[in-house]
Amino acid sequence: MSGIFRRSGISSKTGMIKTRSLSYSYCAEGKIQFTDLTIQTGEQFLLLGESGSGKTTLVHLLGGLLRSQQGTIEVHGTDITKLSESALDRFRGQHYGFIFQRNHLISALSVEKNLLMAPFLAGLKQDKERVAEVLNQLGIGVKQHAAIRELSLGQAQRVAIARAILNKPSVILADEPTSALDDKNCDRVSDLLMSIAEQNKATLVIATHDQRLKNKIKNLIQL
């Protein structure tokens, strides 16, 4: 665990993710003010809102992909708005798993190498058995050595999920993971995400405008 982590103390079992008076503005007039969030460890939350409501902005702020301008974001007791650039990079690698609408797999690499990028970039041990384990868990164990272009859309999405959970992150952030999928696949992906998060005891936050997910996740934050 990083030094920053220890300094701030793992005091708060009270909130895995806690935001206070968070706001972001892209231009002078368009300021988005976010309501304060408190999400407990292992909870599953839905951020629901129309396009342009700031869902992606909030997910990126929570994930440290975007620097906040005002307010604090506390993740596992660490205020990530106070972290230096490189400390934030490390923190991201070790605590987060991201899933985006498009899978963003690196097409030059095989499935296995795509997955191994996660521990490599996070500075963790690269374990091929863990890769096989996660792929099997997602039902695509046979694709371990396949090239990315050989995958179907659904398989690619599952590889992206596998990559996000490989490092056993404490927080899984998903941005519109289902909006490009039909009903059947939407069901499968959301079920998969929820069960995987549960198995890994990870906090899951899904940002979406997809109303189909409303029935599945009860904790709702409307933007």
Added chain:
Amino acid sequence: MNLLSLVVSYLKAKPLNTLLNIVLLALGIAVITILLLFSNQLKEKISDNTKGIDLVVGAKGSPLQLILCNIFHIDFPTGNIKLYEADRLAKHRLVKSAIPLALGDSYQNFRIIGTNRQYMELYKAELASGDWWNADMEVVVGDNAAKLLQLKEGDKFESSHGLTKEGSAHEAHPFLVKGILKKTSSVIDNLIFTNIFSIWSVHDEHDGEKHTADSMSNPSRLVPSVESSDSTKEITSLLIKYRNPIAALQLPRYINSQTSMQAASPSFEAARLFSILGVGVEAMTGFAYVIIFISALSIFIALYNSLKERQYDLAIMRSMGASKSKLFMTTLMEGTTLTFLGSIIGLALGHGVLYLFTALVEESQKTGISAMIFYVEEVYLLVGSIVLGIICSLIPAFQAYRTDIHKVLAGN
């Protein structure tokens, strides 16, 4: 996974682009390598071959021709000089030593040189087998000439007139091989040696009226078997070593103005020859640098373009914990991997082409140029091309460094 394997995967993902970039650079590096090997070795050969010879004296004509003919044995003689005139010069107080040369015959394109043993000492020639020539019509053969002509001790051959294959054969006067020389990597490897009298007797219709030394009143200093006053005898040239530095100032001027002969300095003419060749070498080198520049440009464009396609890769790598500087390094490594491979292949190609050239072209073997010599400049080429790789990937690397992950990942 590591950065290198990521970079290699990226390069493999676009095999044609990668091939083009590597081939372009390799071509430029190969041309430079060949020129480097060629001109360096040529310079070494020239200085090796002119060592111990301060001045070449021959018939009037082109001084460069005189040097090319009498030292490097590639051009034709400028004409003959009278032996008695050469003799007089050999006795000059500023001359330490003078070696006579008589050219004019050849065997299968290999020149037969009439001279004395001093010439062999000049090049530190040693016998590999057999013995030195003693009597007339006996020869000693240089290493490479013996190999290519398949001559060995005791063989006989008939020379032909002139320095090319087409000359008419001197059937009445066969030469006898007495010895074979060790390899010296100098010009004498490709020559056949005999005494001067043999060259004369091949050409004289009424064969040698040879005298024994004691029957002569005043034997020639250069060719002791004839009278120094014999006005019929001619030689091709005289290789002179100065007695002291003053000779360098006085002797050439004296010869050129006071005698019917011409003096040429090997070092001066070699330098002049090199400056003439230098124009060609420079033009080729310039051409090679243009190719290298184009390859650098091509690598830059390839990296720059691929950044657009890879912005999602870069952003997702950042989201997985990669620092900005890691992305910077990745792009830099991609450029340098290309130039490193290009220059390694280029160096190998340069040596390879020269090796094929020396193996296939018989004339090139006479020059003694080898493809298996390595110069420190090649290390500079290698280092230089890695620096080149850094330079042409610097801007793309900086772009990668500045990737705005939020914008890329948010803007579908």
